[in-house]
Amino acid sequence: MERLQKVMARAGVASRRKSEEWILSGKVRVNGKTVTQLGTRVDPERDRIEVEGRLIRPEQKRYFLFYKPKGVITSLSDPDGRPVVTDWFREVEERVYPVGRLDYDTEGLLLLTNDGELTHGLAHPRHEVDKVYQATVKGIPAKKSLRRLETGVKLTDGWTAPAKVRMLRSGKEQACLELTIHEGRNRQVRRMCEAVGHPVVHLVRVQLAFLTLSGLQPGEYRELSKEEIRRLKELL
Ligand code: URA
Numbered sequence: 278m279e280r281l282q283k284v285m286a287r288a289g290v291a292s293r294r295k296s297e298e299w300i301l302s303g304k305v306r307v308n309g310k311t312v313t314q315l316g317t318r319v320d321p322e323r324d325r326i327e328v329e330g331r332l333i334r335p336e337q338k339r340y341f342l343f344y345k346p347k348g349v350i351t352s353l354s355d356p357d358g359r360p361v362v363t364d365w366f367r368e369v370e371e372r373v374y375p376v377g378r379l380d381y382d383t384e385g386l387l388l389l390t391n392d393g394e395l396t397h398g399l400a401h402p403r404h405e406v407d408k409v410y411q412a413t414v415k416g417i418p419a420k421k422s423l424r425r426l427e428t429g430v431k432l433t434d435g436w437t438a439p440a441k442v443r444m445l446r447s448g449k450e451q452a453c454l455e456l457t458i459h460e461g462r463n464r465q466v467r468r469m470c471e472a473v474g475h476p477v478v479h480l481v482r483v484q485l486a487f488l489t490l491s492g493l494q495p496g497e498y499r500e501l502s503k504e505e506i507r508r509l510k511e512l513l
Pocket of ligand 1: 381383
């Protein structure tokens with residue numbers, strides 16, 4: 278349930294201020310009854326809201342899978358004028374927000390949506406949604422270091438939960454690891470690798486739950502299919 282004027286403003290009817298004026302002057306009906314109380318709460322999905330007899334449509338829920346490039350902030354604005362993820366979504370009418378965050382220097386899969394419930398659910402540690410990262414690290418980690426990453430590493434904010442770790446490639450001076458974690462602590466993968474003596478030089482999130490970057494280049498996005506949305510909701 279949400280405040281009537283907020284729902285009206287979000288549906289693009291008018292600003293919140295204007296919506297309030299309309300409510301106060303008796304131009305707004307909810308389920309056939311005129312409402313003049315500003316605090317009135319409505320269910321945007323179910324209630325029938327009319328402004329001067331015209332039905333307003335609730336904001337449509339949108340779900341995007343974005344390949345965030347490196348050098349972009351996971352935020353809606355940046356005081357220093359650096360690019361932010363929502364710069365790529367200016368032509369989308371609905372206001373979408375990132376689900377969780379990727380560091381400025383991390384690239385990869387980021388969901389953006391205006392579905393607050395899904396955002397909340399995916400961020401909740403209880404749901405243990407897998408996130409898969411490919412980390413290029415300095416040096417070649419020994420088996421023992423990989424095992425430490427797997428079983429848990431002590432960070433300043435406590436031990437990490439068990440993770441899945443695979444060595445994908447190793448060269449002379451660097452190695453590429455695949456880490457699957459379900460926690461979402463700040464800079465977690467970077468801090469885990471650093472803690473075992475192998476700082477990250479490049480980090481990509483390649484998968485979130487069953488969603489992958491397949492078919493996308495950095496800076497590209499696609500809308501999720503109905504089936505993907507259904508499966509995501511089912512996880513929560
Ligand atoms: N772990 C990190 O260190 N950085 C990210 O952006 C995501 C996970």
